[in-house]
Amino acid sequence: MKKKIVRIKDIAERAQTSKGTVDRVLHNRGRVADDVRERILAIIKELNYEPNLIAQSLKSQRAFNLAALIPDPNLDSYWEAPHNGLEKAEKELRQYGVRITKFIFNSHSDTSFIAKAKEVGREHPDGLLIAPIFYKEALPFFKEWAEMGIPYVLFNTQIEHVNPLCYIGQDSYRSGSLAAKILRFGLHSPGTVLVAHVNEDISNSAHLITKEEGFRDFFKSEQLEDTFKVISNEINFPDEEGPDKQLDELRKQYPDLSAIYVTNSKAFEVAAYLEKNALKDIKLIGYDLIGRNQQYLNKGIIDFLINQNPLGQGYWGIHQLANHLIFKKEIPAIKFLPLDIITKENLDYYLDPQ
Amino acid sequence: MKKKIVRIKDIAERAQTSKGTVDRVLHNRGRVADDVRERILAIIKELNYEPNLIAQSLKSQRAFNLAALIPDPNLDSYWEAPHNGLEKAEKELRQYGVRITKFIFNSHSDTSFIAKAKEVGREHPDGLLIAPIFYKEALPFFKEWAEMGIPYVLFNTQIEHVNPLCYIGQDSYRSGSLAAKILRFGLHSPGTVLVAHVNEDISNSAHLITKEEGFRDFFKSEQLEDTFKVISNEINFPDEEGPDKQLDELRKQYPDLSAIYVTNSKAFEVAAYLEKNALKDIKLIGYDLIGRNQQYLNKGIIDFLINQNPLGQGYWGIHQLANHLIFKKEIPAIKFLPLDIITKENLDYYLDPQ
DNA sequence: TTTAAAAAAGTGTTCGAGCACGCATTAAAA
DNA sequence: TTTTAATGCGTGCTCGAACACTTTTTTAAA
Missing domain, CATH: 3.40.50.2300 (Response regulator)
Known part of the structure; x- marks a missing residue:
């Protein structure tokens, strides 16, 4: 039951014509009589011809x-x-x-x-x-x-x-839902969950919004809206400063803040803040395996990262x-x-x- | 700065010999004078020759x-x-x-x-x-x-x-540690954690033992041994019966059973039991995306699966x-x-x- | 009917590497 | 010295597809 590999020449022989003609049919180069064309096409189908990519690319050299x-x-x-x-x-x-x-x-x-x-x-x-x-x-x-x-x-x-x-x-919506699922798995008691858009121009980044939607919809669809309050915030700051001011503010406003979802690869900024303030109980999830995220992942400050590969x-x-x-x-x-x-x-x- | 592709012929020309000789050098077919051989080898290195795999496999047809x-x-x-x-x-x-x-x-x-x-x-x-x-x-x-x-x-x-x-x-040890890490993330209060080897001949399956080791070592290295008691059990039963008897027994013995780690693809057997007995609070993690596991994953009875791909x-x-x-x-x-x-x-x- | 043009079909070279074969030179055996 | 073998090296065909080029056939125009 060994499948023989079909070549252009085989097709030509069977169709009683030459490989040049078969070639023209294969590449729609025209100049072939309709009946011959049909015949060749039928044989190609019958023999289940597949071009040899190796020979093909050897020749074309394009x-x-x-x-x-x-x-x-x-x-x-x-x-x-x-x-x-x-x-x-x-x-x-x-x-x-x-x-x-x-x-x-x-x-x-x-x-x-x-x-x-x-x-x-x-x-x-x-x-x-x-x-x-x-x-x-x-x-x-x-x-x-x-x-x-x-x-x-x-x-x-x-x-x-x-x-x-x-x-x-990635499917941004699903990605948000997944983040929610994981965080929820680690959340015991009711509390506030923050979606943080860190240093990113939201107006020009539709996918971050989509992530947030997916995140929020998870809590909705699991009927967890009474247990967990989902808030979102754009956290922008110059490189030297860090997100301290904004996060301090948010914690004052929501003392039961228990999880943070960072929608881009900047989770390390939040992690640095959590570490500095010894906030071990706030769960943190973010994106991407960049060096600084890895550090905090290994330290256990970032709990999970979603890899966008x-x-x-x-x-x-x-x-x-x-x-x-x-x-x-x-x-x-x-x-x-x-x-x-x-x-x-x-x-x-x-x-x-x- | 276009890199020209080096062919055997190019090497031959530069070495003032024929491609046949270069070919013999390349394939150690012998029959080449030492000085010529050295010369060719040097040129191959210099020009950084890499055989054209396409042409190679077109020819060999082996x-x-x-x-x-x-x-x-x-x-x-x-x-x-x-x-x-x-x-x-x-x-x-x-x-x-x-x-x-x-x-x-x-x-x-x-x-x-x-x-x-x-x-x-x-x-x-x-x-x-x-x-x-x-x-x-x-x-x-x-x-x-x-x-x-x-x-x-x-x-x-x-x-x-x-x-x-x-x-x-997979690295079985790591795999066990990972399972532990995830379950631990979802565990709030102290309790018992079960490592379940379901319907498998342990004596002939070293990798299941390795998984268990990885699992246990996670709890050890995180100093969680006082909080969580890790037990393990071989759960064997004929196809028609299910693991009910063994699990009933275990639950009687460990009323605070709060998570189960199934070391092979049989998590669905445990999931069926949990569903039947409405044990929503017992976390469950297992392996492999086989149909019956997927069902329970979608139902939320299996929390996570590790894919062995x-x-x-x-x-x-x-x-x-x-x-x-x-x-x-x-x-x-x-x-x-x-x-x-x-x-x-x-x-x-x-x-x-x- | 002849001729030219257009269409259809066929031939042959090429890509780069592998390898069989054959020729030439040298060394060893008769 | 002649014969044979061993070694060194070069030539040319092959793989399958692409495409330029040539040849044959058909059709239309003169």
């Missing part, structure tokens, strides 16, 4: 220049991981002619984003991976890229109605582009990455995957 | 017959996932000539295991993936296979000192063999898969990965 429009990891270490993911994917796909050019912008500066986005257009890449953290500023570019026929994959931040090839990242986002983003451009596979419009729950005990396994 | 010695998924649905992982890997690697023959044994019958293991030897596969759930019975075969030069990859059950190419699975175990097992046999890569002796924590909220993402 260069695929991909662009990656992503924030500077030096300014926010969260972005280190996507860079690594990109590079990992590039290594694997170099054989297939994939080259990646990085366009790195300042995550605090929309003008820097715009400048780099313009550069991307000038480069005319074959595909684009983008972390569209500036929602409003990104919109016009999507139109531009679509017109230029450049397929783009979004990651990290989901934006509706801009028709990307694919979005890669930023490395995987970069990695899969490039792979989706390759699947589309090189392997002509169908791409799902959304690829949700798992919501990994991280504690001190399983941290290692998520740090340097595969 | 068939790799792999064998998989695994339990029957019809008798224990846990084993469905590894089968799927195997098939997924086979699909990806078919291009490279990989074919897998499955040798399926009855997970309740050591004689069936032995019979199938003998069959494997007769087939002389190029590589073997095995779930060695019968420790004692498997030992002599490892020796046999080693003598035959068949590399074998272990998965699911780690066995020391049998010199496999690689072990793929059985699909991934099969998938990576085959890939490790391929990496060794086809791509001649270095294989790490142990590949620990992540300890995924699963709740109702993130279950979906782990059901059909990628």
Whole structure:
């Protein structure tokens, strides 16, 4: 029962024609009589022909220049991981002619984003991976890229109605619900639960709102609204200061504060505050395995982290582009990455995957 | 700054010789004068030659017959996932000539295991993936296979000192600690915690003991031994009966039983008991996303499941063999898969990965 | 009917590595 | 010295698909 591999030549023989003709049918290059075309198509189906990708890419030798429009990891270490993911994917796909050019912008500066986005257009890449953290500023570019026929994959931040090839990242709503579920598991007595948006421009970050919704809806759907009061707050402060003032204020207002959910990777800021004030009983959950979060996770001040798998986002983003451009596979419009729950005990396994 | 891809021909030209000679150097086929050999080696290093895997595998066309010695998924649905992982890997690697023959044994019958293991030897596969759930019975075969030069990859059950190419699975000790950490997070008041080994022959399953150790050591290292009493029990019963009698007994003995850790995929048996007796306050954690566990997870009776990623175990097992046999890569002796924590909220993402 | 143009079909080279084969040179055996 | 073997090295075919190029056939125009 050994399946013989079907080649173009086999099809040609069976159809009593030449491999050149079969090739034209396969690639819709035209110049084939309709009846022959039908015959060949039937045989292709019958023999269940699958092109040999190896031979294919050996021949074509085409260069695929991909662009990656992503924030500077030096300014926010969260972005280190996507860079690594990109590079990992590039290594694997170099054989297939994939080259990646990085366009790195300042995550605090929309003008820097715009400048780099313009550069991307000038480069005319074959595909684009983008972390569209500036929602409003990104919109016009999507139109531009679509017109230029450049397929783009979004990651990290989901934006509706801009028709990307694919979005890669987490389901923010579910992510919020999951955080709620875990915190609730650790909460015994009634109290106040804080959703903290730390140092982030909420108006331009729809996904943080979605996380909060998911979080709140968990408590609603489990009929826990009487037991736990969910409040939310934007906590903004300059780098040197820390969130002390705002959190002091909140604790005064809600003395029964028993858990904090930080919606981005800045849980360490809150953790530092909790440590300083020896608030051992306030549960804390946040996002992302950046160095400072790991420290507090290991100390037991952060209880859980949800991993957004930023490395995987970069990695899969490039792979989706390759699947589309090189392997002509169908791409799902959304690829949700798992919501990994991280504690001190399983941290290692998520740090340097595969 | 475009890196030019270095071919054998390039090396040959630079060394003023022919590609045939370079090829002999590359493959240690001998028949090359020492000085030429040195020269070529130097150039290979200098130009940083990396063989084009695509061209390589196009040419070689070799068939790799792999064998998989695994339990029957019809008798224990846990084993469905590894089968799927195997098939997924086979699909990806078919291009490279990989074919897998499955040798399926009855997970309740050591004689069936032995019979199938003998069959494997007769087939002389190029590589073997095995779930060695019968420790004692498997030992002599490892020796046999080693003598035959068949590399074998272990998965699911780690066995020391049998010199496999690689072990793929979870770190059982850590796994136990993780379970403890999660349960502890949800435990408020002092009480008894049960480690339940359900319907499993402990004497032949070292990894269950290791899990228990990890679990107990967590409570020790966190100095919680005074607060929580950890007991363990083998709960064995015929399929029709259920664990009711044993659990009733245990609850009588330990009225403050507040959490149960099931060390294998049989948490659903305990969950059924808890549901029947409306024991909402006993926390329950177990392993694996098999159908019946999922039901109780969604009902909220099982609080958390730890995913052993059985699909991934099969998938990576085959890939490790391929990496060794086809791509001649270095294989790490142990590949620990992540300890995924699963709740109702993130279950979906782990059901059909990628 | 002839001729040109268009359409259809076929041929042959290429990609990079593997490997069989064969030739040439040198060393060892007769 | 001749024969044989061993060693060193180069040539050329192969894998399957892509595509440029050529040849054959069909159709339309003269």
